[in-house]
Amino acid sequence: AIQLTQSPSSLSASVGDRVTITCRTSQGINTVLAWYQQKPGKAPKLLIYHASSLGGGVPSRFSGSGSGTDFTLTISSLQPEDFATYYCQQFNNFPFTFGGGTKVEI
Amino acid sequence: EVQLVESGGGLVQPGGSLRLSCAASGFTVSTTYMSWVRQAPGKGLECVSVIYRGGSTSHADSVEGRFTISRDDSSNTLYLHMNSLRAEDTAVYYCAAFTMTDAFDIWGQGTMVTVSS
Numbered sequence: 001a002i003q004l005t006q007s008p009s010s011l012s013a014s015v016g017d018r019v020t021i022t023c024r025t026s027q028g029i030n031t032v033l034a035w036y037q038q039k040p041g042k043a044p045k046l047l048i049y050h051a052s053s054l055g056g057g058v059p060s061r062f063s064g065s066g067s068g069t070d071f072t073l074t075i076s077s078l079q080p081e082d083f084a085t086y087y088c089q090q091f092n093n094f095p096f097t098f099g100g101g102t103k104v105e106i
Numbered sequence: 107e108v109q110l111v112e113s114g115g116g117l118v119q120p121g122g123s124l125r126l127s128c129a130a131s132g133f134t135v136s137t138t139y140m141s142w143v144r145q146a147p148g149k150g151l152e153c154v155s156v157i158y159r160g161g162s163t164s165h166a167d168s169v170e171g172r173f174t175i176s177r178d179d180s181s182n183t184l185y186l187h188m189n190s191l192r193a194e195d196t197a198v199y200y201c202a203a204f205t206m207t208d209a210f211d212i213w214g215q216g217t218m219v220t221v222s223s
Contacts, residue, residue: 001167034209036151043200043216044143044151049209056206087151091208094164096141098151 002026002090006099013104019075021102023088028068032091035064035073038101039084047086048073078104108132108212110184110201115217122191122221128184128201128214136161136179139204142186144197145216152197155186169195191221 003026013019023033031051036044046055048064051071061076075082083106088099114126126142141156154166155175163175174187184201198218202210 032208036210038151043213044202044210045213046207046209046211049207049211053207055209055211089151089153089209094153094156095166096153096156098153101150 001095002029002093002097004088004090004097004099006086006088006102008102009100010103010105012106013078014106015078015080017078019078019082019104021073021086021104023066023071023073023099025069025071025090025092027092029090029092031067033064033066033071034089034091035062036087036089037082037084038087044087075104108205110203110212110214112199112201112214112217115199115219117220117222118191119223120192120221123187123189124191124219126186126188126199126201126217126219128186130182130184130203133203133205133212134179135177135182135184135203140175140177140184141202141210142173142175142184143200143202143210143213144195144219145200146194146197149197157184188219191219193221195219196221 005024033051035048038044052064085103109131172190176185198216200216201214
């Protein structure tokens with residue numbers, strides 16, 4: 001199975017900060033990678049698909065980049081509602097594995 | 107409105123069985139990828155089963171031979187049949203689907219499965 005390593009596992013930031021989360025895969029997956037946001041007690045919400053395409057209704061402060069084995073999720077200006085846990089997921093091969101998550105805290 | 111609604115979770119003894127259901131509305135389950143994703147308490151996400159457009163299925167090694175994903179096109183419903191349940195299967199189970207993108211862009215609210223004596 002393809003392993004996904006996210007870093008950092010947690011971070012502290014302030015409103016207005018620029019935040020970057022990375023996801024590294026154990027083998028090349030072209031751009032078949034998605035990013036999700038999850039808040040406590042809620043289902044994940046799709047933010048980014050195909051590594052850099054913005055999901056429907058997702059604010060433009062979220063962006064994704066990368067291909068092959070190295071990917072990045074960037075939040076350009078952190079808002080109060082962005083404090084959550086973020087996961088990457090690959091769709092190159094089943095099992096469609098997730099990264100371990102990055103918790104963004106105040 | 108595009109929506110997924112899960113049901114069927116609950117408390118079951120080790121070795122027992124349970125069937126989860128996921129009713130879809132606003133799209134047709136047979137035309138897309140659908141999946142069950144679980145999250146153990148305080149842990150990350152695990153994609154356990156997928157059913158593809160053509161009806162073929164895949165299961166993670168952790169559930170292979172014990173869980174079966176299926177769908178009923180007439181009722182537009184996804185199922186997860188779970189047998190020989192173990193304590194480590196305790197989790198919130200979400201159904202998820204590709205609808206507008208090549209990723210899980212629609213999720214249900216989740217249903218809790220607790221395996222304990």
